[in-house]
């Protein structure tokens with residue numbers, strides 16, 4: 209048998225789709241028989257193995273992928289354990305000549321690829337990691353001085369100028385599969401679902417899998433995209449795409465999103481252009497993490513390593529449970545727990561509140577998000593937290609401290625978002641919804657609110673917390689002036 213005729217293995221990772229899948233096309237080239245496999249290898253992910261919400265998503269996404277692959281004739285094989293060992297064993301069993309996968313850019317990704325490459329080389333099997341996860345190659349795009357970008361705007365300009373975003377590849381209609389199906393494990397035995405059922409409300413909100421991703425993009429392009437520029441900041445509205453978990457798990461490729469949006473009827477609208485700019489924030493996040501891999505746990509700006517955080521289990525718990533006494537913060541944290549997702553504006557507010565009002569480290573916040581977000585993505589989460597804490601690439605300066613009351617009044621003026629997620633405040637008049645402690649006792653009583661009992665009093669006083677945060681900043685830097693909120 210020549211290498212060409214030997215079966216190929218398609219190793220699925222965070223690319224759980226058939227559309228626009230360069231690794232799949234390479235594996236199936238020349239009519240080759242393909243064995244698709246997904247291997248759950250938590251040890252290879254180290255401290256960043258998927259958290260609870262991510263694992264819930266992965267379970268359902270694998271189920272959806274399995275159904276699609278069965279339909280086109282190449283059932284998905286599931287395994288768990290060390291990836292390199294699993295691939296070598298499988299290649300020997302099938303007499304496979306090559307293994308194909310999509311590249312990953314988080315620190316664990318390239319390390320795993322190297323390990324697989326050398327293990328396969330030792331048994332004479334070729335290995336190729338293909339593009340597909342991003343629009344650009346983070347190892348190639350560089351500033352004029354030849355270094356990686358740390359600022360979004362020049363990065364985005366350079367990507368638009370130098371990267372040719374080609375046409376997406378079609379999904380195959382059929383995939384010839386191996387005659388003898390190798391042994392694998394069941395989806396249930398991967399143990400991805402929670403042992404107690406906290407995921408009930410996520411079930412109704414999401415449709416993991418490629419078809420769910422395509423439907424969501426189509427629905428977004430049909431309506432909200434035109435108004436995205438303004439609506440994306442209003443948490444009570446479905447003004448953004450909610451594509452993030454689909455994109456994290458690779459159920460839709462960034463090239464497909466880019467191409468469909470650009471070519472749609474509203475492709476030239478200001479909403480579409482703002483949306484594509486956000487897709488480039490995803491690229492930027494991957495660029496930063498790929499080139500500065502230590503930032504997953506350490507600040508990009510080293511002076512912040514000495515920031516005088518004031519660890520407090522009590523404050524951290526109150527934040528995690530949506531019991532801080534600041535309605536917009538609590539609404540966001542409860543939305544996160546119930547749906548595995550949080551609106552972007554509210555992510556910025558709750559992150560700022562944790563690191564600045566409560567002086568809890570950004571790493572604590574990032575960890576909680578990692579476990580509770582179904583779109584938990586090492587690059588975007590790290591960028592988002594370091595941006596909020598003022599210690600990362602193109603970050604908001606630390607001294608710019610979001611006022612949770614003003615943010616609530618500006619982006620949730622009638623308190624619709626707060627009322628939805630903090631039902632104990634549902635009857636509070638809009639005037640006081642973002643600061644119920646200012647409401648006269650009669651108003652609170654008629655709204656059914658007993659502060660300190662049915663809803664907490666503010667865990668910290670905003671002006672005091674603001675001064676404390678600025679004093680903490682002074683300890684690591686001198687000569688920076690404080691700006692107003």
Ligand SMILES: Cc1cc2nc3c(=O)[nH]c(=O)nc-3n(C[C@H](O)[C@H](O)[C@H](O)COP(=O)(O)OP(=O)(O)OC[C@H]3O[C@@H](n4cnc5c(N)ncnc54)[C@H](O)[C@@H]3O)c2cc1C
Nearest residue numbers: 448449450451452486489490552583584585588589592593
């Ligand atoms: C503290 C913090 C933590 C975050 N953690 C994550 C995370 O773990 N995973 C994640 O995907 N995003 C994260 N984000 C970025 C952003 O909040 C989400 O991508 C966005 O809210 C997802 O909703 P959407 O799909 O409706 O976005 P849309 O507004 O519809 O944007 C479209 C897509 O662009 C990308 N995108 C949008 N904004 C950003 C951004 N600021 N950074 C990177 N990519 C972006 C996402 O892939 C998103 O799906 C974080 C932001 C903050 C402030």
